[in-house]
Amino acid sequence: MGANSIDETMFESIATGEDPEAIRSFLESLPPEREHGWELHLTKLIETAPDCRTTLRSILNDEASPESVRFGAFFACCIYHRRQGNVTQFGMLLREYSEFDDHPLFPHLQGLHQSQLSSPGSGQRAIEFAREAAQRVGAHPGVRHSLAIAIVEHLEQETPASSQALLEEAHENVTTAIERIEYPRYFDTLGRILTHQGKYDDARANIHKAIDLEDEAKEDYAIRIGMYRSHEFRVILEEHAADISNEQQTIRNQQRELDEKVSGAVAQLEHASEQSEERMREIQTQTLQFMAFFATMLAVIVSSITVTTRFPVPDAAALILVLTGGLLAAFGGFTIVLPIDRVRTKAAALFGMGTLIAGAGIGVILTL
Missing domain, CATH: 1.20.58 (Methane Monooxygenase Hydroxylase; Chain G, domain 1)
Structure with missing residues (x-):
């Protein structure tokens, strides 16, 4: 079945998470894994029925179930632990079910996990996993955005020397994602990238658009808006820092010019003194x-x-x-x-x- 076969009625039927058959039917009705709707529906499942984890784990461990259904249950469990910040359990799931590593979106999950670790080298590994996922699924908006945000977070934490090339890569990927779907988080990420590129007005405009597009009905609406505002505040700080840096550079240039003029004047005085001494002799x-x-x-x-x-x-x-x-x-x-x-x-x-x-x-x- 296609993405359009899942409607609000089905989400309402699985809201309690207590009907295994409804959840199984939901997983069987998902669009192909490579389509963005597959990830969106599973994310909405976790938002709608967070208590369905037990049912998802039973489906995941049911060897008789089709692998596509089991992987959908696995992906939904990973999304739940990621949203809850359960980094350890998220990692345990990835190691326990490494049998799914040939699925296109498995490195996507690995990249999301690495981005939560905040340990030395995890930022670079998150980028590498996201790149692998992008190669597997092409212009998948979620994967492209994950690659862009992995780069941004890596730059904010470690600031590698090749930041300009990475910023261009991140900009290209988030733009590709936005061309497919105008999701609020994508515009926020674009704003963060533009901040690093020194385009502060465009950065603010995109963050404001993310705030405007955010769904007020979501439970984490306040958290998301708070995150967007923090990124907007960072734009202000970066802009002021850039202004101060420019002023300092101007002062340094003026000081350099003054030093050159003083050095020239001293040289002229020394030359005149030498000429005076020679004339006196x-x-x-x-x-x-x-x-x-x-x-x-x-x-x-x-x-x-x-x-x-x-x-x-x-x-x-x-x-x-x-x-x-x-x-x-x-x-x-x-x-x-x-x-x-x-x-x-x-x-x-x-x-x-x-x-x-x-x-x-x-x-x-x-x-x-």
């Missing part, structure tokens, strides 16, 4: 040279006047040559300690010139 050198030159000229003039007044002209001229040459030679020796260009060449030239002039004067004296 040049001025000092020139001053020393002028002082030495004028001192030499003064000595020559004074000595010349003294010699001229005491000796005959020939002797005075010879003595003046000797004196001038000696002073030039001495000035050449002094020049070698000055910090000037080509100092050795200039000092040697002055010393040589002074020696020649002094030698000429001595020569004149010897001839007289």
Whole structure:
């Protein structure tokens, strides 16, 4: 029979969970396992008749029942324990009835169980199981959504380095689910994904749509709305954190620019200081040279006047040559300690010139 064969009358007949035949008939009337309606009807069975677990376990353990009926009972029991948060019993069921592992939706249940463990590595395992289920059933909305939400919860808990690629995978899968059926939880998951992608306005819009679509008649309505509001609050926190991060980045950029300007100014000051010191050394050198030159000229003039007044002209001229040459030679020796260009060449030239002039004067004296 198809999905449309299960109506509200049948759900009302099994509401007490005390009629095994009604529940068995319900399981036999389910659409094919690969259709989304199969999972939806079993979920509604648990919502409508939560006390039918005993009957479901008896059907599950009845080897004479068709395997499709037994697997439906098994799936409904797993859904019950998942909704109740009975993680240990959920895991025990999966291990006890691993004979169903070839069913398309068995890895779907394994992924749902791993997502509840919150232990190291469970998030990655939940994603891997959900991917396997998606490969088995194709565009099944429930499976696609489970893969998307496994990725989101994994990112929120562990934040792996490849988050961008995972977010794109989650976005693609939840979008595929929404294209098949507009279920409130799907829009909430899409909102969580968009939050991680920094699209805060779109995230809020999808979470609000999930709130609008939620059925007020469901017993867990308040819980679901509370969950959606918590996700909306996270959008606000993430948006404020992003604003603060942007402001901090702006401050860091401004600080970097200021540091670069200060470094440039310091470099310019250091360069100017070096140039000033070099200029001061040049001025000092020139001053020393002028002082030495004028001192030499003064000595020559004074000595010349003294010699001229005491000796005959020939002797005075010879003595003046000797004196001038000696002073030039001495000035050449002094020049070698000055910090000037080509100092050795200039000092040697002055010393040589002074020696020649002094030698000429001595020569004149010897001839007289």
